[in-house]
Amino acid sequence: MHFGPHLLLAALEGLVTSAVLALTALGLSLVFGVMRIVNVAHGEFFMLGAVLAWAISTAISGHPAIGFATALVIAPLLVGLVAFLAEWLVLRRLNYNPESTIVATIGMLYIIQQLALTFYGPEARPVEPPFSYRILLPWFGYSGYKLSVVAASAILLLITWLVLTRTKIGLIMRATQYDRETAQAFGIPVERVYAGVFAIGAMLAAIAAVLIVPISQAHYLMGQDPLLLSFIVVIIGGLGSLRGTVVAAVLIGLSDGIISMFFSPTLAKIIATLVVAMVLVFRPQGLFGTAPR
């Protein structure tokens, strides 16, 4: 293959990564923005979504599309329920203290990971894609499913944006994010908003995982990379900024796809992590964010 098509392929792969990453990071960003806590267990909610998708789609016989569609609805709901319970049982009692919640979510990370290993096992298992249409480009054929993942992610991001900016729920969430105490004084049930946001954040990660699982298999350790990458995206995009998160996800996804096609993946990861750490040190508000209030 010549350089041009090679680059196109890398860019397409990067776009798929970006799409999934944007959804996952958006969940992390929402939780951080509204609740001011760092959810270290976010990657495990992603993994849980993928593992549940495998369990649901193998339990349902018939055309793979039926199993996949069911998984796409049920798995995020289940993950949302788990997150809701975790928020209700643990985080609320910690009064959302930033440091205690980090320790607690580290605990959740280990619990979810170990339970997945115990009940799901150490194997990586695939989920059959709902359709296997190949788009034939002049130089190579490309999976139609992968492109539909990008489309699905774009639609979901648009919906989230509309909900946040155009509906009453979004207004309540933004009010809580802006000033928790004033919001409470105006009769906003802040605790319920927090529980909802934590569940939605986890559900976004789960949806992203269900979408990606026909491409990369479900594995109990698969939450680690999305967690780190989501952190990177949220930091580069500016903590709590939706637009920045999406832009950063596309940036990171594309450069990840292109860099890892030409360089050693370990070296690429080293450079990326170091750059992001430096951004956080010298420009804590992120590249697109504004200075904190």
Add this chain to the structure above:
Amino acid sequence: MRDASPAKTYALHIVVIALLFALNFVLPDYHQGLFARIMALAVFAMGYNLLFGYVGLLSLGHAMFFSAGLYGAGLTVYHLGWGVPEAFLAGIVSGALLALAIGLLALRTSGVAFMIVTMMFAQVFYLLILYFAAWTGGDQGLVIQQASRAIAIGGVSLDLTNPTVRYMGALALFSVVLLITLAIVRSRFGRVLVAIRENEERTKMLGYDTVTSKLIAVITSGAICAASGAAYALLFGYVGSNFASIQYSILPLLWVLLGGAATTLGPLIGTLFMYYVTDITSGFTSAYLLIVGVALILLVLFAPKGIMGSIRERWLGWLP
């Protein structure tokens, strides 16, 4: 710290050390080895506690200081054929230098950003170990030969693979670091560190150079953790990238939380307790991480002060 009674405090620590010394002759072989390991790792926890407990800086990257010591000692023995004392020193120095560099960068941030930055630097360190697998052995690690793990003092050769020598080596390091932390905590400098934890702005206003104090604390903490890593490499003869992974940044946090943050004996108690809990439960289940996770959540929910912290609060107000 309500009652400054140096005699009582020092007596307690001497008794603890004497007790550990006596245990060497009582413990069965298996537990003797386990205790040596626990003491070496308790040093790691003490280094972590200095920063987390006393200065209030929660780092999620201390595995890099531990493994800086581990590799600083291990690689100089393995590749350069250095002797045990020189290698041990090399480990501490590499940890201190790394801590200086990381401190200069990471201390520009605070709170959540400090945790994420330290975690990312530790991740870079971990990936570097994997990247330079030709020298570090990557995730396979390196085994340090028995022959190079001996110290010759005036004609007598101390073989670190001998269980009693190993136990005494770990105990010696543990005692020195315990007394050093005790001295730091009781000193003027220690009070400044606690003042920074309680209210940094006010401490600054009172005329203390909080930035330099924090940097010194990071370097001291890094050097102690590196000493633990160097001792671990030399005593147990193995270095591996596993020790640089995020899990080894979280374990000292767990040990310190369990034993009691900002107590001198808490790190030992926490490490001892957690090690035995995992050791006993591993007989029934392999779900070791589940226990770590549940322990973290229960601690942060119901006993944020840890074992020694609760004892100090209820009964012994004078505990340092």
